[in-house]
Amino acid sequence: MRATMHRALVFVLLLGVAYAKFENYEGTSVYEFSVKNGAEAKLMQQLEKELDLDIWAHPGPSRPGTVLVPKQLKGEFEYKLKFAGIQHKVQVDNIKEYMELEDKLLTSAKSQRANVTAAGLSFDRVYTWEDIDQYLEVLAEAYPDTVTVVNGGSSVERRPMKYLKISTTNFQDKSKPVIYMQSLLHAREWITQAASLYAIHRLVIDVTERDMRNDFDWIIVPVANPDGFVHTHGISGTFRYWRKNRSTDYGLLCMGVDLNRNFDVIFGTGSSDNVCSDTFHGAGPFSEPETQVIRDIIAEHKDRMELFLDIHSFGSWILYGYGNGTLPANALYTHLIGVQMAQAIDAVKKSYNPDYVVGNTALMLYEASGSAADYAISVGVPFSYTYELPGLRFDPGTLFGFLVDPAFIEQAGFETWEGIKVGARYARNSYRARKGLL
Ligand SMILES: *[C@@H]1O[C@H](CO)[C@@H](O)[C@H](O)[C@H]1NC(C)=O
Ligand SMILES: *[C@@H]1O[C@H](CO)[C@@H](O)[C@H](O)[C@H]1NC(C)=O
Numbered sequence: 001m002r003a004t005m006h007r008a009l010v011f012v013l014l015l016g017v018a019y020a021k022f023e024n025y026e027g028t029s030v031y032e033f034s035v036k037n038g039a040e041a042k043l044m045q046q047l048e049k050e051l052d053l054d055i056w057a058h059p060g061p062s063r064p065g066t067v068l069v070p071k072q073l074k075g076e077f078e079y080k081l082k083f084a085g086i087q088h089k090v091q092v093d094n095i096k097e098y099m100e101l102e103d104k105l106l107t108s109a110k111s112q113r114a115n116v117t118a119a120g121l122s123f124d125r126v127y128t129w130e131d132i133d134q135y136l137e138v139l140a141e142a143y144p145d146t147v148t149v150v151n152g153g154s155s156v157e158r159r160p161m162k163y164l165k166i167s168t169t170n171f172q173d174k175s176k177p178v179i180y181m182q183s184l185l186h187a188r189e190w191i192t193q194a195a196s197l198y199a200i201h202r203l204v205i206d207v208t209e210r211d212m213r214n215d216f217d218w219i220i221v222p223v224a225n226p227d228g229f230v231h232t233h234g235i236s237g238t239f240r241y242w243r244k245n246r247s248t249d250y251g252l253l254c255m256g257v258d259l260n261r262n263f264d265v266i267f268g269t270g271s272s273d274n275v276c277s278d279t280f281h282g283a284g285p286f287s288e289p290e291t292q293v294i295r296d297i298i299a300e301h302k303d304r305m306e307l308f309l310d311i312h313s314f315g316s317w318i319l320y321g322y323g324n325g326t327l328p329a330n331a332l333y334t335h336l337i338g339v340q341m342a343q344a345i346d347a348v349k350k351s352y353n354p355d356y357v358v359g360n361t362a363l364m365l366y367e368a369s370g371s372a373a374d375y376a377i378s379v380g381v382p383f384s385y386t387y388e389l390p391g392l393r394f395d396p397g398t399l400f401g402f403l404v405d406p407a408f409i410e411q412a413g414f415e416t417w418e419g420i421k422v423g424a425r426y427a428r429n430s431y432r433a434r435k436g437l438l
């Protein structure tokens, strides 16, 4: 959701006009564009700011970017790109039609109420924050020997930030590494919940690889930005593409902080100080309660946390720090493990999705500061990655981006888990070596 549209919408609501769903996206197009050099990349960044555009995917080496352009800006956008010689084409003429399709598919998948039982969730729908919150409680009650639910604190709108601790030894066995995993730090990246819920499923309910459960202590935060996530479901679909949290400290019309720019690591260098921007970093490091909760979890388990995974979408990337382009001391191993995780996913992925690409965030995509994954490295977690799940979800790869096809949900969970297992097993070895336990 961009600021301009946001303001327009508030105005419309104040007038009391009844709007059908997704009306504010009527005529909004998705463009694909490629940049050949730094100058073109810079020009796109300027245009992003100037026209207040929503870049969905940043272009990488040999990968085009995608950008959402509202109807009234299309003329100016096309003119400027043509003038600058930047290659572009319309990928989707009217995104609203696809939003309606997503809505229809997801609505029919949830015609019955969510089955939130200890038998496990079905992977054919996007669960609401309430469903997931209840599910964590149900599991903790049904599996008291291995599952604990913890309330880490409250979001701005006072939702509890709950997470699961999964352990066969109640986090007491110091010979086990801790693996941390979170999803939905960015509200609109709905598909990412499937990765967390699937991992929970395979660690608690359908345990086929016992070492995954027995050799690690897991911390899983399925909804790292509860307020933002709830917001993306609200008011007639108007905020489907909301990314940030729901902070109102900075004003009512442009609200929210990009939580993945709010951590205390190289703060403010690759983010925006403009409240209206989608990468607004907040008033200062850890100004937001949600990032404070994550900071505190890391601090509590820092000695044993070997692997940190932050699940985002989209683009089929496995990215590592730092977001300023400087590599961590163990970059070679970090890259190697990243490649192995990527290969494990590629081996089972849908053929219409591209192979995962592994690399440093700044070198592959863009400079980013204050990210959760970078913060984890900066405080001593040896291996830390941001996954960007695949963008294509509709066989044969027609719909993409943040939209979710129910038929892709289980696949997203399953294939991501293949990568996570590889990372976990490497982390187990490196932890044992580091602690002299071999
Ligand atoms: C819902 O739960 C019931 C009872 O446990 C079970 O029989 C049914 O298959 C579940 N439905 C789904 C969609 O998982
Ligand atoms: C959202 O932003 C506000 C304003 O900065 C902040 O106070 C609040 O803690 C943030 N909420 C989350 C969930 O980060």
Ligand SMILES: *[C@@H]1O[C@H](CO)[C@@H](O)[C@H](O)[C@H]1NC(C)=O
Pocket: 265, 266, 322, 324, 325, 326, 378
């Ligand atoms: C990038 O950030 C890291 C982590 O804070 C820091 O150690 C490094 O010096 C920074 N590199 C540059 C070029 O500023």
Ligand SMILES: [Zn+2]
Pocket: 186, 189, 312, 313
């Ligand atoms: Zn994201």
